[in-house]
Amino acid sequence: MINISIITIGDELLIGQVIDTNSAWMAQELNKAGFAVIRRVAIGDNKHDILHALDEERKESSVILITGGLGPTNDDITKVVLCEYFRGKMIINAAALKNVKYLFEEVFKRPMQDINLKQAEVPDCCTVLQNKCGTAPGMLFQQSDKIFISMPGVPHEMKGMMEDGVIPFLKKQFEVDCILHQTLLTAGIGESFLAEKIKDFEESLPATVRLAYLPTNGMVRLRLTATGKDKLQTSSLLEKLFLQLQQLVSEYMVTNKDETLETEIAHLLIQQKATLALAESCTGGYISHLITSIPGSSAYFNGGVVSYSNTVKEEVLSVNTEVLEQYGAVSEAVAREMMTGVLSKLKATYAVAVTGIMGPGGGSAEKPVGTVWIAVGNASDIRTRELNLRFDRQRNIQLTAMHALNMLRKFMLGK
Amino acid sequence: MINISIITIGDELLIGQVIDTNSAWMAQELNKAGFAVIRRVAIGDNKHDILHALDEERKESSVILITGGLGPTNDDITKVVLCEYFRGKMIINAAALKNVKYLFEEVFKRPMQDINLKQAEVPDCCTVLQNKCGTAPGMLFQQSDKIFISMPGVPHEMKGMMEDGVIPFLKKQFEVDCILHQTLLTAGIGESFLAEKIKDFEESLPATVRLAYLPTNGMVRLRLTATGKDKLQTSSLLEKLFLQLQQLVSEYMVTNKDETLETEIAHLLIQQKATLALAESCTGGYISHLITSIPGSSAYFNGGVVSYSNTVKEEVLSVNTEVLEQYGAVSEAVAREMMTGVLSKLKATYAVAVTGIMGPGGGSAEKPVGTVWIAVGNASDIRTRELNLRFDRQRNIQLTAMHALNMLRKFMLGK
Numbered sequence: 001m002i003n004i005s006i007i008t009i010g011d012e013l014l015i016g017q018v019i020d021t022n023s024a025w026m027a028q029e030l031n032k033a034g035f036a037v038i039r040r041v042a043i044g045d046n047k048h049d050i051l052h053a054l055d056e057e058r059k060e061s062s063v064i065l066i067t068g069g070l071g072p073t074n075d076d077i078t079k080v081v082l083c084e085y086f087r088g089k090m091i092i093n094a095a096a097l098k099n100v101k102y103l104f105e106e107v108f109k110r111p112m113q114d115i116n117l118k119q120a121e122v123p124d125c126c127t128v129l130q131n132k133c134g135t136a137p138g139m140l141f142q143q144s145d146k147i148f149i150s151m152p153g154v155p156h157e158m159k160g161m162m163e164d165g166v167i168p169f170l171k172k173q174f175e176v177d178c179i180l181h182q183t184l185l186t187a188g189i190g191e192s193f194l195a196e197k198i199k200d201f202e203e204s205l206p207a208t209v210r211l212a213y214l215p216t217n218g219m220v221r222l223r224l225t226a227t228g229k230d231k232l233q234t235s236s237l238l239e240k241l242f243l244q245l246q247q248l249v250s251e252y253m254v255t256n257k258d259e260t261l262e263t264e265i266a267h268l269l270i271q272q273k274a275t276l277a278l279a280e281s282c283t284g285g286y287i288s289h290l291i292t293s294i295p296g297s298s299a300y301f302n303g304g305v306v307s308y309s310n311t312v313k314e315e316v317l318s319v320n321t322e323v324l325e326q327y328g329a330v331s332e333a334v335a336r337e338m339m340t341g342v343l344s345k346l347k348a349t350y351a352v353a354v355t356g357i358m359g360p361g362g363g364s365a366e367k368p369v370g371t372v373w374i375a376v377g378n379a380s381d382i383r384t385r386e387l388n389l390r391f392d393r394q395r396n397i398q399l400t401a402m403h404a405l406n407m408l409r410k411f412m413l414g415k
Numbered sequence: 416m417i418n419i420s421i422i423t424i425g426d427e428l429l430i431g432q433v434i435d436t437n438s439a440w441m442a443q444e445l446n447k448a449g450f451a452v453i454r455r456v457a458i459g460d461n462k463h464d465i466l467h468a469l470d471e472e473r474k475e476s477s478v479i480l481i482t483g484g485l486g487p488t489n490d491d492i493t494k495v496v497l498c499e500y501f502r503g504k505m506i507i508n509a510a511a512l513k514n515v516k517y518l519f520e521e522v523f524k525r526p527m528q529d530i531n532l533k534q535a536e537v538p539d540c541c542t543v544l545q546n547k548c549g550t551a552p553g554m555l556f557q558q559s560d561k562i563f564i565s566m567p568g569v570p571h572e573m574k575g576m577m578e579d580g581v582i583p584f585l586k587k588q589f590e591v592d593c594i595l596h597q598t599l600l601t602a603g604i605g606e607s608f609l610a611e612k613i614k615d616f617e618e619s620l621p622a623t624v625r626l627a628y629l630p631t632n633g634m635v636r637l638r639l640t641a642t643g644k645d646k647l648q649t650s651s652l653l654e655k656l657f658l659q660l661q662q663l664v665s666e667y668m669v670t671n672k673d674e675t676l677e678t679e680i681a682h683l684l685i686q687q688k689a690t691l692a693l694a695e696s697c698t699g700g701y702i703s704h705l706i707t708s709i710p711g712s713s714a715y716f717n718g719g720v721v722s723y724s725n726t727v728k729e730e731v732l733s734v735n736t737e738v739l740e741q742y743g744a745v746s747e748a749v750a751r752e753m754m755t756g757v758l759s760k761l762k763a764t765y766a767v768a769v770t771g772i773m774g775p776g777g778g779s780a781e782k783p784v785g786t787v788w789i790a791v792g793n794a795s796d797i798r799t800r801e802l803n804l805r806f807d808r809q810r811n812i813q814l815t816a817m818h819a820l821n822m823l824r825k826f827m828l829g830k
Contacts, residue, residue: 013439014452015596042456288700297723303722305719305731
């Protein structure tokens with residue numbers, strides 16, 4: 001297998017001001033493509049440390065991917081240090097210059113500063129990788145049998161460059177075994193219980209097949225990865241094992257594709273030619289955000305009401321004031337009324353309502369932080385459920401959204 | 416200054432299964448305490464890679480902090496590899512054994528397995544650091560002038576050990592310089608324009624003070640970092656320069672604290688004893704999510720309407736049907752009606768409305784993807800603005816939210 005090192009450059013990583021999500025994403029994509037990341041190194045915007053890291057990583061890896069330090073400002077020095085390291089000289093790259101000009105004229109619609117011209121400069125000894133989302137070009141250096149690729153640290157710029165440039169290039173460059181993946185998504189079961197359930201299956205796997213547990217927002221993705229020289233053999237083996245795995249976890253399986261819970265719900269709504277409406281209190285719009293993150297969601301998502309205050313619950317969702325006073329905002333009765341209220345108001349086939357206390361404040365002895373009521377239903381039927389979560393605010397919001405959407409999925413399937 | 420390397424050990428880090436939040440937290444705490452993290456290295460549970468990392472990091476740093484790979488299962492090998500590296504032999508540590516037994520009897524209330532006894536074994540050449548939250552003891556090795564400290568990877572176990580053991584030890588061990596930071600947030604100006612504006616200031620900075628540009632969701636944070644022997648002198652120098660910087664960027668400054676735009680808006684709403692309502696079309700609940708991510712937001716956030724379909728715009732926000740037909744959903748007129756509609760319906764002091772086309776589909780020649788109309792206002796005044804974005808769906812949503820919240824901030828300040 002081809003060994004890869006990732007070097008992340010930026011002082012902000014070393015004082016902990018930002019959490020490095022880039023290299024996790026990169027590692028995942030590279031792994032899917034059949035490459036092994038063996039080291040991830042984070043260093044500051046410092047010449048000695050950059051040169052040292054380049055020397056060290058080339059000893060261990062055939063490919064060194066570098067992100068960060070390509071901004072136009074003085075604290076970003078990656079480009080000039082790379083230029084020195086590979087004994088090049090800076091030249092203006094025509095394509096990069098064209099891209100910078102295009103971005104300022106057509107996208108940012110702002111006059112270009114001299115400093116931006118610097119973004120079009122690259123060492124004459126590199127191959128330029130286009131950056132469709134930003135002004136900093138990617139740079140590819142080949143020296144003896146080692147490959148170095150420098151990318152911007154801005155996540156969406158790096159991702160675009162990885163998908164369009166880097167991964168296709170690496171696949172072409174190296175004879176990687178055929179690597180096939182099959183992924184399914186489970187919800188409503190913890191990682192350790194899942195592991196218990198599929199223990200024997202996991203132990204019986206051949207050496208060429210790996211199982212990975214990928215926890216994601218309170219759900220667990222299971223990925224089977226098969227490696228082999230022959231594509232047909234590899235894929236038929238993978239399919240056979242993937243079917244076994246699906247049967248073992250069928251009770252908890254959301255989808256047997258590498259998709260999200262909200263995408264699965266999108267599929268179901270489209271299949272049923274149905275529409276959805278949401279009434280969110282404690283999740284504060286997060287569920288709407290998940291649903292509308294999917295392109296084309298306007299086809300089946302009517303909309304939502306973020307009923308943070310009781311006034312909104314009463315005025316917009318016509319929640320009965322007595323019910324609010326008698327049971328309190330966080331109660332099964334109010335969840336029910338929110339659901340029926342938004343269903344009729346927004347004229348949807350299905351509706352979901354959530355109300356709860358996400359913390360850190362707002363809890364009481366009888367309704368502690370983490371108490372949540374969820375209601376899902378349509379014109380003829382309704383289901384409710386109470387959650388008792390014990391995490392921080394962000395995590396409580398995520399988990400509430402996950403449980404609400406999974407309840408909706410099961411309701412739609414009559415499960 | 417004392418240089419520190421952090422080595423994080425675990426296969427899950429190299430396939431991108433988990434995002435490493437530990438080392439960001441450690442870097443923050445060490446930085447506050449006056450230590451400089453110069454390298455962060457992530458490697459797998461692999462003997463060669465661990466030994467190699469120990470050899471490499473001791474060349475660059477005086478202190479090497481190691482997390483992960485201390486579990487009782489076979490894939491965790493950090494302890495035995497450290498034992499070999501420092502030429503020790505494994506012995507049962509009485510205090511560690513006592514702790515393991517205590518945790519199983521008093522905390523987990525589960526019978527202890529033989530495998531758990533292994534947790535009390537440590538190399539005889541290390542000093543044991545107590546782990547109050549888990550069974551794996553910390554290990555401190557001193558060799559010539561280098562210090563190595565191994566900690567568990569479980570975040571709350573690592574944090575407890577850092578706070579109670581590691582940081583106090585390091586402070587006692589070394590005479591450290593003080594490091595101080597000041598951060599401000601700007602919006603509505605690109606990194607390069609900002610750099611142009613503060614070019615002279617940046618060039619005039621003394622060697623002990625550094626300026627960093629930190630782009631974040633279409634905004635830019637500026638961080639000044641001052642280092643010095645004397646805390647009073649260092650902080651007064653930093654304060655003086657930070658004031659100069661604030662004056663230079665005042666026009667674009669959102670806050671002179673290390674806070675987000677939504678937190679600043681929270682402060683303003685609380686100061687003004689005002690409330691907020693949102694009408695989101697194209698951002699689909701994302702702005703509500705940002706606002707409600709802040710604990711206590713129910714004090715000033717009445718709620719929002721995600722008016723994805725025209726029915727909702729008409730029924731809930733009372734947008735005039737003729738206006739919708741004449742100008743189309745993505746228009747200044749409809750943004751205005753959404754704003755006034757949600758303001759009165761949700762009885763708020765301020766309201767923000769956004770309508771647009773986030774893509775990839777839904778664009779037209781006259782209204783291409785990225786066309787957005789924003790309206791912010793209160794009972795007596797209203798401001799509108801058109802955006803023309805050219806990014807992917809997620810990014811367009813993020814930037815629309817940022818611009819809308821920044822318009823609200825300026826409106827609230829009468830700027």
